[in-house]
Amino acid sequence: MNFLITGGAGFIGSHLSESLLALGHKVCILDDFSTGRMENIDHLRNNPDFQLVVGSILNQYLLDKLIERSDFIFHLAAAVGVELIVKKPMESLTTNIKGSEMVLEMAHRYHRKVLITSTSEIYGKNTNGPLKEGDDRILGSPLKSRWSYSTAKAVDEMLAYVYWKEYGLPAIIVRLFNTVGPRQTGAYGMVVPRFVEQALKNKPITIYGNGKQSRCFLHVKDAVSALVKLSKEPKSTGDVFNIGSQEEITIEQLAREIIKITGSKSKLIYIPYEKAYEEGFEDMQRRVPDIGKIKKLVGFKPTYKLSEIIKDIIAYLKKN
Ligand code: UDP
Numbered sequence: 156m157n158f159l160i161t162g163g164a165g166f167i168g169s170h171l172s173e174s175l176l177a178l179g180h181k182v183c184i185l186d187d188f189s190t191g192r193m194e195n196i197d198h199l200r201n202n203p204d205f206q207l208v209v210g211s212i213l214n215q216y217l218l219d220k221l222i223e224r225s226d227f228i229f230h231l232a233a234a235v236g237v238e239l240i241v242k243k244p245m246e247s248l249t250t251n252i253k254g255s256e257m258v259l260e261m262a263h264r265y266h267r268k269v270l271i272t273s274t275s276e277i278y279g280k281n282t283n284g285p286l287k288e289g290d291d292r293i294l295g296s297p298l299k300s301r302w303s304y305s306t307a308k309a310v311d312e313m314l315a316y317v318y319w320k321e322y323g324l325p326a327i328i329v330r331l332f333n334t335v336g337p338r339q340t341g342a343y344g345m346v347v348p349r350f351v352e353q354a355l356k357n358k359p360i361t362i363y364g365n366g367k368q369s370r371c372f373l374h375v376k377d378a379v380s381a382l383v384k385l386s387k388e389p390k391s392t393g394d395v396f397n398i399g400s401q402e403e404i405t406i407e408q409l410a411r412e413i414i415k416i417t418g419s420k421s422k423l424i425y426i427p428y429e430k431a432y433e434e435g436f437e438d439m440q441r442r443v444p445d446i447g448k449i450k451k452l453v454g455f456k457p458t459y460k461l462s463e464i465i466k467d468i469i470a471y472l473k474k475n
Contacts, residue, residue: 159225160184161212161258162232164191166339167272167331170379171229172196176204178383185221186232187211189250190239194475195338212254222261227386228269230258234304235274236343241300241432248307255311259318259326268325270386271315275332275399275442276305284403285445288330288395295437302437312395319393327391329382332399332444335464336375337471347372350410351468354419362423363431366407369441373400374459374467384453391452399444400457409461416465 158175162168163184168191172182176199183206184196199205210217212232222228232254234240234247255271262269278286279294279302292309294302318324341349353360381398385391404412410423428436449455459467 156226157181157183157224158227158229159221160229160231162186162191162230164188164193164196164207165231166195166336167334167375167378168229168231169195169199169338170336170375171231171382172199172205174379174383176202180204182206183208183221183225185210185212185217190235190343192340212258213249215257218257218261219264222258222267223265225267228258228262228267229382229386230255230269230271233272236345237301238344238432240304241436244300244303247300247304251304251307252310256314259314259324262326263318263322263324266324268386268392269315270327270329270382271311273308273312273328273330273395274305275330275397275444276301277309277312277330278442279305280437280439282439282441284441284443285401286397286443287445288397288448299435299437300433316393316395325392327385328395329385330395330397331378332397332442333370333372334375334378334399335372335468337467339375339468346370346406346409347465347468348472350413351417351465351472354413354417354421355469355472357420359424360410360414360421361431362406362410362425364428364438365425366410366423367405367440368438369403369405369443371400371403371443372461372464373398373457374464377457377459381449381453381455384455385449388453396449396452397444397446398449398455399446400461401443401446402457402461403443404461412462413465416462417469
C-alpha cells in the first residue's frame, strides 16, 4: 500500500515509517521540519520505497497531490509538547486545527482512509483512572495555552468524527498517552529524554511542581504497533482509541529510577510550575489510560517495561 505520513520526520513518524517499510509498503512523508529532524529519517532515504517531501500540511496544493496518490494517511503532523505549546500558542493552534481540517478535507475529496492522532490532553484535569474513551473532559480556561491545545485537538477529533458520520469518510482517531523512546528530544519539555540527558551529564534533575504527579510511559515501538494494527482493522473506523501504558509512576520516582539506572550523581531540584511554564499553569496530577477497547479490538498490549524503555533511551542518547 501507499502510505502518507504527515509529520513523518518526527519522533513517532520516523518509527512508523520504519515499521511500514519493513512490512513491504511504500511510505511518503510530508514534514516541514519545524520539530521533525533529518537525522530521524536519514537512514531511510536510500530505500526506493521511501519518499521525503519537505513542506507544510498547510500547503493545500501539495497536500492535495500527496493525498490523491495515497491509500492511507497517518496524520501525525502537529505542534506537540507542553512547553512548545505554551511558548508558541498561535503556531500550535494553526497547525493543529487548520492542518487537520485540510487533511480531512482532502482525504474526503479522494475518499482515503485516515488516522488522526489526538492526545491524552483531551481528558484535561480528569484524574480518575484508568481513563476510558467516553470519560468526561475537565478543562480550565481556554485562555490558558495548555487547555487551548486540548481544545484544538478536540476540534480535530470532532471534525474526523463528523466527516465519518455525515460523509462516510473512513477515519480513525487515536489518543496517544505519554509516548517515549529513542529519537525523542527533550527540547519541547518531554520529561524522560530531559531527565536522562540531565542524569548522563550529572546535572540537576528538574522536577516541576512537587513531583507527585504521575504518568504512564509507553515505548514508541509499542505505540507504532498499535497504530499499524488499527490501520489494518476495518472495525476501527469511526471510533476513538486510547494508546498508552498502564505502568504508573510519579515524576519524582521517575527521576530516582533514571538516576539509579544511569548511576548518575545528579541531585533533584524542584521548580515551581509558574517558573517552568507560565503564570497560572495547571498540570494533570494523574494520567492513566484504560486500554481495554484497543486490546479487545486488535489485541494491543504494551511489551516494554519502563526500565527497558529508559535503558533504550540511555543507549540512544549515549550514541548520539
Ligand atoms: N516535567 C518535569 N520536569 C521537566 C519536564 C517535565 O517535572 O523537565 C513534568 C511535567 O510538568 C509533567 C510531567 O513531567 O508533570 C510529564 O511532562 P511531559 O511534558 O513529558 O508530558 P505531559 O504529560 O505533561 O504531556
